[in-house]
Amino acid sequence: MTTLLLRRRTLVTAEILGVVEHGDERGRLLGFPTANLPIEPDAPIDDGVYAASVRWRHHVPHLAAVSIGTRPTVYAAGRRLVEVHLLDVTADLYGETLRVRLEALVRPQRRFPDLDALRGQLADDVAAVRRLLDTIAA
Numbered sequence: 072m073t074t075l076l077l078r079r080r081t082l083v084t085a086e087i088l089g090v091v092e093h094g095d096e097r098g099r100l101l102g103f104p105t106a107n108l109p110i111e112p113d114a115p116i117d118d119g120v121y122a123a124s125v126r127w128r129h130h131v132p133h134l135a136a137v138s139i140g141t142r143p144t145v146y147a148a149g150r151r152l153v154e155v156h157l158l159d160v161t162a163d164l165y166g167e168t169l170r171v172r173l174e175a176l177v178r179p180q181r182r183f184p185d186l187d188a189l190r191g192q193l194a195d196d197v198a199a200v201r202r203l204l205d206t207i208a209a
């Protein structure tokens with residue numbers, strides 16, 4: 072029943088394919104490193120934070136918290152990006168082609184008052200991604 076509710080309220084299925092480019096390393100300082108992919112400004116998918124599974128080369132799919140948006144906390148008019156934070160693995164993905172399958176919307180993008188507030192939210196996002204993906208898999 073929970074799964075059905077989730078499906079109605081938050082389930083999305085979209086796949087983004089892209090080559091990882093260099094970020095500005097702030098994610099690592101925040102404790103949430105990301106692999107960044109370009110996305111067209113008008114790509115038909117909403118900005119937000121998503122639960123996702125990510126594949127590259129021969130690897131099995133890995134869970135990830137994915138942010139799509141312009142990072143309004145850091146930039147007044149930032150470039151739209153896909154940022155992939157892998158949950159259970161550390162990997163240098165620069166130059167790799169990632170296949171990012173968005174599974175569920177966690178929340179919209181927001182502007183936080185400072186980086187500490189953003190860091191606290193990112194910890195909550197990771198917990199939410201684990202809960203959502205557990206429920207979908209159940």
Ligand SMILES: Cc1cc2nc3c(=O)[nH]c(=O)nc-3n(C[C@H](O)[C@H](O)[C@H](O)COP(=O)(O)O)c2cc1C
Pocket residue numbers: 094095096097098099101103104105107120136137138141142143144145154155156179180181182183189193196
């Ligand atoms: C799961 C997740 C959620 C995020 N949510 C937001 C958000 O709501 N607002 C925002 O300004 N940035 C958000 N970000 C982007 C961070 O601002 C960004 O990852 C951080 O500043 C590091 O950027 P860098 O990797 O380009 O250095 C999110 C990133 C992740 C991984």
